[in-house]
Amino acid sequence: MPRKFGFLGFVFLFLSSSVAYASGDFGCGLPRGSIVFRAYASCNSVPFLSPSNDTRLNLELLLIDSGKLTGNLNLSHQYPAQRGLDQLMVPFDFEDWELKEPGAPADNGNANSAADSNDYAEGEGSRCKSDGGGIAAFNKAVNAAAGLPKDDATILIAARGALVANCDAKTKPNWTPPQGVHSALGREFAGYIAGASAFYGGDFPAALSSFNSLKNSANPWLKETSRYMIGRAMLNSAQLKIFGEFGDLKLENVDKSNLKVTEDAFSTYLHDFPNGVYAASARGLLRRVYWLGGDQTKLAEAFDRALGDADKGINNVTVLELVQEADAKLLGSVDVEQIQSPRFLAIIDLMQMRAGDETLASSPANVSSVRASLEAQKARFVKDPALYDYLLAVFHVYIDSKPEEALALLPNSPGQRLSYMAFSQQILRVLAMDASHQSDAERKLLLQLLPLAKLPLESEQLQLALAMLEEHTGHVDRVFAAGSAIQDKAIRTILVEHTASAEMLRQRIKDPKEARDVADAGLYALLYKELTGGKYQAFQSDLALIPAHASEFLLPFAAAGEGKNGGYRCPSLKDVAAALQRDGNDARSLMCVGELVRLHGVHYEQDAEPPKTDLGGSDSLFPDINFSRMDNYLKVIANKQAEADSRAYALARAVRCYEPSGNSDCGTQKIPTGTRKEWFQILHKEYPDSAWAKSLKYYW
Amino acid sequence: MRRLVVVLLCVLVCVRAMAAGTVDAQKYDAFWLWSGVRPQAVLSQARCVYVLQGQIEAKHGDESQVSFIAQGVAVPQGLTAEVWLAYRVHTLHWSPRVYTILLAQLNRWREAGNRVVGVQIDFDAHTLHLQEYLEFLAGLRKQLPAEYRLGITGLMDWSSRVDSGQVNQLRGIVDEVIVQTYQGRHTIEDYSAYLPRVSRLNLPFKIGLIQGGNWDAPGYIAQSSWFRGYVVFLQNPRAVK
Numbered sequence: 001m002p003r004k005f006g007f008l009g010f011v012f013l014f015l016s017s018s019v020a021y022a023s024g025d026f027g028c029g030l031p032r033g034s035i036v037f038r039a040y041a042s043c044n045s046v047p048f049l050s051p052s053n054d055t056r057l058n059l060e061l062l063l064i065d066s067g068k069l070t071g072n073l074n075l076s077h078q079y080p081a082q083r084g085l086d087q088l089m090v091p092f093d094f095e096d097w098e099l100k101e102p103g104a105p106a107d108n109g110n111a112n113s114a115a116d117s118n119d120y121a122e123g124e125g126s127r128c129k130s131d132g133g134g135i136a137a138f139n140k141a142v143n144a145a146a147g148l149p150k151d152d153a154t155i156l157i158a159a160r161g162a163l164v165a166n167c168d169a170k171t172k173p174n175w176t177p178p179q180g181v182h183s184a185l186g187r188e189f190a191g192y193i194a195g196a197s198a199f200y201g202g203d204f205p206a207a208l209s210s211f212n213s214l215k216n217s218a219n220p221w222l223k224e225t226s227r228y229m230i231g232r233a234m235l236n237s238a239q240l241k242i243f244g245e246f247g248d249l250k251l252e253n254v255d256k257s258n259l260k261v262t263e264d265a266f267s268t269y270l271h272d273f274p275n276g277v278y279a280a281s282a283r284g285l286l287r288r289v290y291w292l293g294g295d296q297t298k299l300a301e302a303f304d305r306a307l308g309d310a311d312k313g314i315n316n317v318t319v320l321e322l323v324q325e326a327d328a329k330l331l332g333s334v335d336v337e338q339i340q341s342p343r344f345l346a347i348i349d350l351m352q353m354r355a356g357d358e359t360l361a362s363s364p365a366n367v368s369s370v371r372a373s374l375e376a377q378k379a380r381f382v383k384d385p386a387l388y389d390y391l392l393a394v395f396h397v398y399i400d401s402k403p404e405e406a407l408a409l410l411p412n413s414p415g416q417r418l419s420y421m422a423f424s425q426q427i428l429r430v431l432a433m434d435a436s437h438q439s440d441a442e443r444k445l446l447l448q449l450l451p452l453a454k455l456p457l458e459s460e461q462l463q464l465a466l467a468m469l470e471e472h473t474g475h476v477d478r479v480f481a482a483g484s485a486i487q488d489k490a491i492r493t494i495l496v497e498h499t500a501s502a503e504m505l506r507q508r509i510k511d512p513k514e515a516r517d518v519a520d521a522g523l524y525a526l527l528y529k530e531l532t533g534g535k536y537q538a539f540q541s542d543l544a545l546i547p548a549h550a551s552e553f554l555l556p557f558a559a560a561g562e563g564k565n566g567g568y569r570c571p572s573l574k575d576v577a578a579a580l581q582r583d584g585n586d587a588r589s590l591m592c593v594g595e596l597v598r599l600h601g602v603h604y605e606q607d608a609e610p611p612k613t614d615l616g617g618s619d620s621l622f623p624d625i626n627f628s629r630m631d632n633y634l635k636v637i638a639n640k641q642a643e644a645d646s647r648a649y650a651l652a653r654a655v656r657c658y659e660p661s662g663n664s665d666c667g668t669q670k671i672p673t674g675t676r677k678e679w680f681q682i683l684h685k686e687y688p689d690s691a692w693a694k695s696l697k698y699y700w
Numbered sequence: 701m702r703r704l705v706v707v708l709l710c711v712l713v714c715v716r717a718m719a720a721g722t723v724d725a726q727k728y729d730a731f732w733l734w735s736g737v738r739p740q741a742v743l744s745q746a747r748c749v750y751v752l753q754g755q756i757e758a759k760h761g762d763e764s765q766v767s768f769i770a771q772g773v774a775v776p777q778g779l780t781a782e783v784w785l786a787y788r789v790h791t792l793h794w795s796p797r798v799y800t801i802l803l804a805q806l807n808r809w810r811e812a813g814n815r816v817v818g819v820q821i822d823f824d825a826h827t828l829h830l831q832e833y834l835e836f837l838a839g840l841r842k843q844l845p846a847e848y849r850l851g852i853t854g855l856m857d858w859s860s861r862v863d864s865g866q867v868n869q870l871r872g873i874v875d876e877v878i879v880q881t882y883q884g885r886h887t888i889e890d891y892s893a894y895l896p897r898v899s900r901l902n903l904p905f906k907i908g909l910i911q912g913g914n915w916d917a918p919g920y921i922a923q924s925s926w927f928r929g930y931v932v933f934l935q936n937p938r939a940v941k
Contacts, residue, residue, distance in 0.1 A: 121770040121801050122769045125770070125774065166811065168812040244776075245779070246749075246779070247751075247775055248774075249774075
């Protein structure tokens, strides 16, 4: 459940499992190099129980700990297929989080599956879905019925097969009972078909009367099936009016008295047939009864029971389907007072501790209401006091900023195995130590935890926390020291791009143990910042660091020159740097630095500084000057002594920065349209014969 | 003939709506009804509704398998507005059963007395995948009975990423493209920067707006002979605390 809902239930619920994502809002940008997210952040999911996580993720982490699921990232379906070298593994996009269920049938919910032959989508509701299976079961029962004459059986099977179940049709099919059935048992089966026909046709009173007349049949199939169908017919009566004009839910229109009768019917069925063929269905429909009736106490208990039964082979839904169902039918609109289940209370409390779009979780009103709610729940956690303490600790870290109190609530020692619960407790300690500036203790704890991190994403999370600690306490050199615990390439790449000093970059490039991707990123950062930042001497000597078979994005630095075929001619960047070293205002050289960026772009996120508190956001030891092409164009345009070809080119390029939309892609300078018009006029007046004037027909 | 009249009507509506900077759903007559969004009174005046009905994605755990997950509302009875069934699509590798389910849903909506006119595919077509997407759409077009139209959505920058050859191909496959001026729940800040290119699209296009978002229509949009009006993405009112 992505968004935060009030503790008092809203009157609406979602019919389907997914929530209102706007159309076209696919995809996440790069994850942020941060650990604490206060608002809902499915694009920055974390592998510990967090207010910012999707409720499904928090629930799944708990289910992994109880052995019901395993989880990891699956990056194979990512667009673009190539993962950015500086894309962190943690935080991650919830869409990439993938779960497996030990023992679940491989083709469950699979639209390829031939076994599931109906033409409904996963989760699409219709009582007609059971028609196909119903025919098969009926035929089997008829064939197995002791004492049923063969002729009757033939007629009955044909009649059941002829029944057209179409639950959406406005006009009901015209069904007539089979003729020529003579035995008493045959007539009972015919009565069952009449009930099924009325049921699928939407005449629930008629269906009920048929099924009621069979509930004490001597035939065991008729007896069991009709009792189950009584529940289904009652349930459909109860929900007859709950869909609005647009098919939307209007739960307030549910028929409560029919709902009570339905609950009794299914409970009685389960009492009489605890291992009956419809037991799984009856339990699922009871969840529907609790949902429709707003009985969230029983609903949460039913989910707990079903999740507990998951590995016993008695459910007709998978654990993942139960997670989706719980998310849509319970967590979307929940009254916390009704919930007794510690697991669901925890999920709801975490959601409640989120900051909203416009509200701070730490606003005084929220602090006191969340505290009061947590305090009122204490007795309900009597069987899981550690979970309760964890929630209180989350409150002290995320809401009321009392990290010392959080530390007092959390276990001092991680134990030997970091389940996601144990991991969450220790990460929360890290956050509390961070908030109370206990850097040494925090570092010690992180180093103690790292060897214990065995479950997916735990290590990446710890490495991120340690790297941020080192960076923000001025020890980024430790990240790169020999034997550093931080080997995650994305983390190292980000620090290379944004934080490392020029000397550290040279060490990365020369270190044979450094990953090639990280060394390449370091070389790019070094050369780009030197050339655009006016460190021309260093640039010329560092060019020698480019390896023999360099990555493609490093090649422009080493290229002989550009624009051989009638374009704007540039010498090699080594010559450009040498010329600029002699004369910082050399027009062609200024233009050629611009050409590097225009033709080859800026690689990585080299030109985008992370937020201050994020990884790579501290003051850089080798600052980027935020070079923009427009800076150089402006210098050349202002230099009336510049050689004609370069000044004409600068004017044309500067105008084209605004093509076609009128927005510049050359920098953030605010330049009025009048100035752009002026450039266009100067170009045509002063350099009418230049190729650049001839090819520029408009300004934008 | 009917479609021409509809277009003219829409242009009138659009002109009326042009002045406003904030998207007021009252002034429009075509809407998206997405999952989790509660129907609003404004739907009673709808000429056309795009209703989310499903999400088609690669199955988690096995990329070779497909999930078709139900979305949105139950099948309504006898809506007066024209209905497009919309599908969020994450994978183009559809199994035969995905088509079966989709066609069955179209049938169920029709049998319930609704005027279902088309299928809309909501897919984020990255440049790399555009050609694959076109092939997918051509395949879908063949599977759809002729009486159904086929439409797609596109993000704002989409119009600058397709080349004219692809636009020509698309024109032979889809009946409309809805270009969205929003992402998530908000209008894209620099939406106006993309509009000149959108207006030069040589295929029937609509502009997708988000309820409560921003829209200041430049005159040249309505002057494009390919412009077919607006569709407003409805969203739930924000809870007031």
